[in-house]
Amino acid sequence: xxxxxxxxxxxxxxxxxxxxxxxxxxxxxxxxxxxxxxxxxxxxxxxxxxxxxxxxxxxxxxxxxxxxxxxxxxxxxxxxxxxxxxxxxxxxxxxxxxxxxxxxxxxxxxxxxxxxxxx
Amino acid sequence: xxxxxxxxxxxxxxxxxxxxxxxxxxxxxxxxxxxxxxxxxxxxxxxxxxxxxxxxxxxxxxxxxxxxxxxxxxxxxxxxxxxxxxxxxxxxxxxxxxxxxxxxxxxxxxxxxxxxx
Amino acid sequence: xxxxxxxxxxxxxxxxxxxxxxxxxxxxxxxxxxxxxxxxxxxxxxxxxxxxxxxxxxxxxxxxxxxxxxxxxxxxxxxxxxxxxxxxxxxx
Numbered sequence: 001x002x003x004x005x006x007x008x009x010x011x012x013x014x015x016x017x018x019x020x021x022x023x024x025x026x027x028x029x030x031x032x033x034x035x036x037x038x039x040x041x042x043x044x045x046x047x048x049x050x051x052x053x054x055x056x057x058x059x060x061x062x063x064x065x066x067x068x069x070x071x072x073x074x075x076x077x078x079x080x081x082x083x084x085x086x087x088x089x090x091x092x093x094x095x096x097x098x099x100x101x102x103x104x105x106x107x108x109x110x111x112x113x114x115x116x117x118x119x
Numbered sequence: 120x121x122x123x124x125x126x127x128x129x130x131x132x133x134x135x136x137x138x139x140x141x142x143x144x145x146x147x148x149x150x151x152x153x154x155x156x157x158x159x160x161x162x163x164x165x166x167x168x169x170x171x172x173x174x175x176x177x178x179x180x181x182x183x184x185x186x187x188x189x190x191x192x193x194x195x196x197x198x199x200x201x202x203x204x205x206x207x208x209x210x211x212x213x214x215x216x217x218x219x220x221x222x223x224x225x226x227x228x229x230x231x232x233x234x235x236x
Numbered sequence: 237x238x239x240x241x242x243x244x245x246x247x248x249x250x251x252x253x254x255x256x257x258x259x260x261x262x263x264x265x266x267x268x269x270x271x272x273x274x275x276x277x278x279x280x281x282x283x284x285x286x287x288x289x290x291x292x293x294x295x296x297x298x299x300x301x302x303x304x305x306x307x308x309x310x311x312x313x314x315x316x317x318x319x320x321x322x323x324x325x326x327x328x
Contacts, residue, residue, distance in 0.1 A: 004225055009250045017236060020159060027218030031226040041250055107257045111238060115225055116327040118235040122320060134268050145313035230320050233328045234243060
């Protein structure tokens with residue numbers, strides 16, 4: 001088994017990369033791979049329950065929730081990046097089951113994976 | 120060694136395709152097996168209808184040449200459908216695949232180099 | 237031991253965050269607009285101890301800088317492949 005981390009750093013309403021990272025992660029289960037997702041920088045906006053790219057006619061982030069539920073794919077978010085973007089813990093959509101990590105933990109966290117792919 | 124290069128951004132607008140072509144050639148010179156996975160807008164790099172100015176490089180042509188040298192080029196099928204790329208308008212060599220093949224490359228290859236967007 | 241490939245300019249925050257991801261024994265390679273880190277003094281302060289740093293020569297020279305202006309040693313594409321060979325884990 002190999003662990004693969006998909007890191008996203010760009011905004012979910014301004015670009016496709018949150019969706020592409022999620023889609024990629026869900027596709028990993030066909031092999032002996034254990035995927036995880038980390039949102040940092042502007043990508044943390046994805047977990048705010050008030051974020052709705054569908055209001056722009058774009059794909060909804062909620063379409064991933066059933067896969068997150070089915071596979072139990074872990075989603076991590078960076079504490080400092082949430083704070084910088086004024087997202088409080090109570091603003092986080094529960095369906096993400098997001099785990100918060102700190103900037104201090106980032107390097108050891110990233111190194112706990114066999115492959116790291118940044119979007 | 121099997122080295123995979125994943126691309127995500129469009130050719131000509133960004134340097135990534137040029138970077139990948141140079142890197143693939145260097146890897147081939149050292150006797151490595153090379154695969155390229157084209158994701159998102161990078162699928163535009165194998166469009167056979169691309170017609171650059173004569174002074175500029177022809178990236179799809181370069182991709183076909185890489186394929187002739189043994190580089191396995193994968194096109195994300197869904198990404199291609201989104202961008203009007205099909206077997207009718209791609210250069211010879213690259214094949215349509217998808218995220219399952221990405222997973223297989225991530226699992227089986229010795230090295231996976233992603234050029235982030 | 238990981239190879240961290242950074243292709244973004246020092247003006248982009250993600251490139252700093254990627255430098256911070258490095259731990260002892262890692263190697264950072266600056267490519268594309270990331271080579272602008274090679275002339276950026278603040279980058280030097282961000283690099284942790286026992287982290288090796290290289291710059292892709294072709295990308296540096298294409299942007300008007302010579303190897304002797306670089307704060308870090310240069311490699312060419314063959315050198316990049318050698319770094320890939322040496323590091324099973326790649327963060328990019």
